[in-house]
Amino acid sequence: MPLMKKPAKIQRIEVPVPFPPGSTNCYFIPGSAPTLIDPGVYSPEAVKSLQTALRELGSDIGDIRRIILTHGHSDHAGLAGAAAAKGRAAVFVHRFDENRMLVWSEKVCNEKAESFRDIFEKAGVPEEIAAKTIETILDRFRKNFSPVSDMVLLEGGEVFSFDFFELRVLHTPGHTAGSISLFDDSEGLLLAGDILLEKIVPYISAELKTPMGRPHYLALEQYQKTLDLLGPLPVRSVLPGHGAPCFSHLQLIERLKRNRARRRRRILEIVKSGEGGAAGMSQFEILERLFLGASRGGVLFMGISEVRGCLEVMEKEGVVVASLCRGRKLYRLNSQNHTPQEAR
Numbered sequence: 001m002p003l004m005k006k007p008a009k010i011q012r013i014e015v016p017v018p019f020p021p022g023s024t025n026c027y028f029i030p031g032s033a034p035t036l037i038d039p040g041v042y043s044p045e046a047v048k049s050l051q052t053a054l055r056e057l058g059s060d061i062g063d064i065r066r067i068i069l070t071h072g073h074s075d076h077a078g079l080a081g082a083a084a085a086k087g088r089a090a091v092f093v094h095r096f097d098e099n100r101m102l103v104w105s106e107k108v109c110n111e112k113a114e115s116f117r118d119i120f121e122k123a124g125v126p127e128e129i130a131a132k133t134i135e136t137i138l139d140r141f142r143k144n145f146s147p148v149s150d151m152v153l154l155e156g157g158e159v160f161s162f163d164f165f166e167l168r169v170l171h172t173p174g175h176t177a178g179s180i181s182l183f184d185d186s187e188g189l190l191l192a193g194d195i196l197l198e199k200i201v202p203y204i205s206a207e208l209k210t211p212m213g214r215p216h217y218l219a220l221e222q223y224q225k226t227l228d229l230l231g232p233l234p235v236r237s238v239l240p241g242h243g244a245p246c247f248s249h250l251q252l253i254e255r256l257k258r259n260r261a262r263r264r265r266r267i268l269e270i271v272k273s274g275e276g277g278a279a280g281m282s283q284f285e286i287l288e289r290l291f292l293g294a295s296r297g298g299v300l301f302m303g304i305s306e307v308r309g310c311l312e313v314m315e316k317e318g319v320v321v322a323s324l325c326r327g328r329k330l331y332r333l334n335s336q337n338h339t340p341q342e343a344r
């Protein structure tokens with residue numbers, strides 16, 4: 001019997017994205033149930049590039065049987081519906097990110113617009129800037145997501161079987177509430193989506209609606225728990241959502257923790273500066289000082305998510321106090337319960 005060459009286990013395909021960071025990693029797993037993890041954004045360039053790469057690997061979009069999404073952001077998931085429609089692939093996404101997949105529908109887009117308005121109003125974003133930003137975001141939703149009808153919803157704990165190995169679903173919320181990682185215990189391979197990235201600090205998305213079953217969902221708290229969950233795993237290589245594989249996940253986790261702690265200290269310094277007056281400062285005012293006014297346009301929501309995420313945890317810990325003033329949430333230092341090491 002001739003020796004059969006064992007095919008490569010997981011193939012990385014870089015799919016172009018028309019906004020930073022410029023590309024997303026799609027992972028292709030050949031075999032009897034050809035599978036894509038994060039097909040990428042929905043754009044003619046991305047479809048073409050994915051199709052070309054698959055053909056070079058001896059496959060075709062139409063052959064794909066499973067599409068697994070690490071989370072519901074457009075640069076990872078926008079193409080899922082179109083790719084599934086070319087063959088007979090099932091689309092798997094965590095149930096907390098299901099709603100993110102439905103923004104191709106005008107009805108869902110309009111609902112989201114309302115939620116964005118509410119978030120921006122509470123954050124103290126000036127009306128004109130908020131309106132422009134929401135238009136930009138909705139425009140991206142309409143362009144970058146293809147319609148997807150049937151989705152299989154994940155909880156975490158499921159196991160996907162392949163010809164030579166298995167991938168276990170880990171629910172790793174924080175970047176989004178429904179972010180998952182996929183872990184191959186046998187070789188220590190961790191497909192981490194946007195949870196662990198080397199060149200970018202993954203932002204913690206504010207959720208427009210409180211995820212089901214999580215009445216007090218705090219994105220940053222969840223992200224920190226996720227890092228604590230991934231740390232002890234016997235990971236040998238991280239296959240991230242963007243950029244090259246990384247072989248030292250513990251160093252990466254430590255760096256991401258340090259980075260966020262630094263950001264929290266900086267936010268606290270800004271709140272402490274008292275520039276907002278006795279009533280305190282809004283998330284937008286803090287963000288303007290944190291990134292020196294650079295957080296505008298499409299990235300404003302990321303900036304607000306980040307500042308809000310840090311403040312929510314600091315409020316829970318009693319480091320800052322918040323009050324509602326004409327629709328805006330204002331933050332000031334909690335002088336009664338001040339954590340000294342935070343203030344350094």
Ligand SMILES: [Zn+2]
Nearest residue numbers: 071073175194
């Ligand atoms: Zn993402």
